[in-house]
Amino acid sequence: MCGITGYYGNKNMGKYLYNSLKRLDYRGYDSAGIATLNNGKINIKKDTGEVEQINQKHNLEKTDGKIGVGHTRWSTHGSTTKQNAHPHLSCDERFAIAHNGIIENWKDLKSQLNGHRYTSETDSEVIAHYIEEKSKEMSVEEAVKKFFKEAKGSLAVVLLDSKEEKMYAFKRGSPLALGIGNDETFLGSDLYAFSTETDKAIFFEDDEYGIIDQTGYVIKNINGEEVEKEPENFDWDQEEAGKEGYEHYMRKEIGEIPQAVERLENSLNSAQEKQVDRFVELIKNHEKILFTASGTSYHASLMGVYFLNKADIEAQTLIASEFKNYERVDEDTLVIAISQSGETKDVLDAMEYSRKEGADIASIINVPYSSVERESDVSLRIMAGQEVCVAATKTFINQIYTLLKIANKLGYQNHLEEIPKRIEKVIEKNEPKIKQLAKELKNKNDIYIIGRGDTYPIAREIALKLKEIPYIHAEGMMGGELKHGTLALIEEDVPVISLIPEKNSEIISNVKEIEARNAKSIKISPWTGPFKFPNSNSKFPFYTIIIGFLLSYWIANEKNLPIDRPRNLSKSITVS
Known part of the structure; x- marks a missing residue:
């Protein structure tokens, strides 16, 4: 959702906050800002737009101070305006806050505070005014504890106190980490905020808060009792690479998929081998x-169900936001959570529910040291590396590769060799055709994608990418469901993409149904249609999704859309 960064030390404050926010802008890019303390006064610079744009306009890099807070926003409460951008100030300008999450009872909290001047529509601003009001009659620390006990919802907050020259950091439901340097302290929504500066971190648990000043830091629980937490060493120093000649990160990252798969395979066979064995034993x-x-x-999890069923392991999947409404778990259940960021709120809620019911939990994640990983009995890292583009490409491929690896260990015979090289060939041989097809589809309002078996999840994922990137209404569906309603929407020249791994009479019958209605029939198949594939039906989903990724990219490119930062979307969803 939103990204928070904080720093106490002697670095070039503006430059540090600017670079840290750039590393966090995948969490939100509607607006951004910083608050710095210099000569006893808080200076705020914020605006709408991406971090780089705001820096050009307000010179974030040139801001002085020894304490600073930064925020990059994905709008929830309040529209995208400069006033709604964080950080927010208290009326007396003593406090500045940056918040990630949603304060569900913000109106109730606001009703307690009389005479305060609000400058935004956000739920977050009430935090600054609440602390200001309560600190008139108690210490700031007591005010923080009181807010903690009264606030409902999810929150990760960094509070800058200009009078005491301190930062307070507290969290419930949303992620927050503290980095430890030499005579300096870092804060961030995740390790990526400060991983270039230190390899030591502490992770806040729910209902914990930290006090950061010139002497260092102290961590306490909601009752004010000091909590001893050992710093963890981590290895996540990934510099943000440039576009390397590509116009967009999405296209660059599609090209990185073969290297990501190779990196994952090496890790699963070496550093993560014991975790793989533990994962398999739990199943x-x-x-x-x-x-x-x-x-x-979720689409990767559908592939996981297919693979495990092929290994004679009964499995099911359910979207995390509805998990507790439709599933029942107990001590005989293994819940496998899959999350790129490892901070997806709905997934964490499903895990919490499952843990309370006695289930064991395994997970597959990309970002190490994340909440999902830390809350799991065993976790596998997919080693996809950083994805700057909001759309997950490397992530999806590596997720299904990991799931196939697990299924192979359980008896599903599907060899994994040569996938990276074959993906390279799929890109090389088909991209010219995809570019031409993108020109034909760029003005279409609706696209349908049909598949069966292991191509059904791929159809769903292609549809998602067509929604996310070129903003086309798309539906990925089981071919057998065409005749149960959707055929009523298939008119002349409506594009229908059919995923046909082999000469399967059922999917071919579906194709004939849509062609009989004069639809624009597009076949993705190794034996028919315009695309070329290796002769390997069992790996067909890996190659097919590459076509889908590239098609979504090139349609959006034809429409001149903001491919890496599609409207209204964020890569990490930390609220329900």
Whole structure:
């Protein structure tokens, strides 16, 4: 959702906050800002737009100070305006806050505060005014504890106190980490905020808060009792690479997929080998296997169900936001959570529900040291590396590769060799055709994608990418469901993409149904249609999704859309 950064030390404050926010802008890019303390006064610079644009306009890099807070926003409460951008100030300008999450009872809290001047529509601003009001009659620390106990919802907050020259950091439901340097302290929504500066971090648990000043930091629980937390060493120093000659990060990242798969395979066979074995044993030792995930990761979980069923392991999956409404778990259940960021709120909620019911939890994540990983009995990292583009491409491929690796260990015979090289060939041989097809489809309002078996999840994922990137209404569906309603929407020249791994009479019958209605029939197949594939039906989903990624990219490129930062979307969804 939103991204928070904070710093106490002697670095070039503006430059540090600017670079940290750039590393966090995948969490939100509607607006951004910083608050710095210099000579006893808080200076705020904020605006709408992406971090780089705001820096050009307000010179974030040239801001002085020894304490600073930064925020990059994905709008929830309040529209995208400069006034709604964070950080927010208290009336007396003593306090500045940056907040990630949603304060559900902000109106009730606001009703307690009389005479305060609000400058935004956000739920977050009430935090600054609440602390200002309560600190008139108690210490700031007591005010923080009181807010903690009264606030409802999810929150990760960094509070800058100009009078005491301190920062307070507190969290419930939303992620927050503290980095430890030499005579300096860092704060961030995730490690990526400060991973270029230190390799030591502490992760706040729910209902914990930290006090940061010139002497260092102290962590306490909601009752004010000091909590001893050992710093963890981490290895996540990934510099943001440039576009390397590509116009957009999305196209660059599609090209990085073969290298990402190779990196994952090496890790699964070496550094993560014991975790893989533990993962497999957990599956064997449980009667019920339930996946849960959201978005692209949910489509990967559908592939996981297919693979496990092929290995004679009964499995199901459910979208995380509805997990507790439709699933029942117990001590005989293994819940497998899949999340790119490892901070998806709906997934964490499903995990919390499952844990309370006695289930064991495994996970597949990309960002290490994330909440999902830390809350799991065993976790596998997919090693996709950083994705700057909001759309998950490397992530999806590596998720399904990991799931196929697990299924192979359980008896599903599907060899994984040569996938990276073959993906390179798929891109090389088909991109010219895809570019031409993109020109033909750029003005279409609706596209349908049909598949069966292991191509059904791929159809769903292609449809999602067509929605996310070129803003086309798309539906990915089981071919057999065409005649149960959707055929009524198939008119002349409506594009229908059919995923045909082999000469399967059922999917071919579906194709004939849509062609009989004069639809624009587009076949993705190794034996028919315009595209060329390696002769490997069992790997067909890997190659087909590459076509879908590239098609979504090139249609959006034809429409001159903001491919890497599509409207209204964020890569990490930390609120329900």
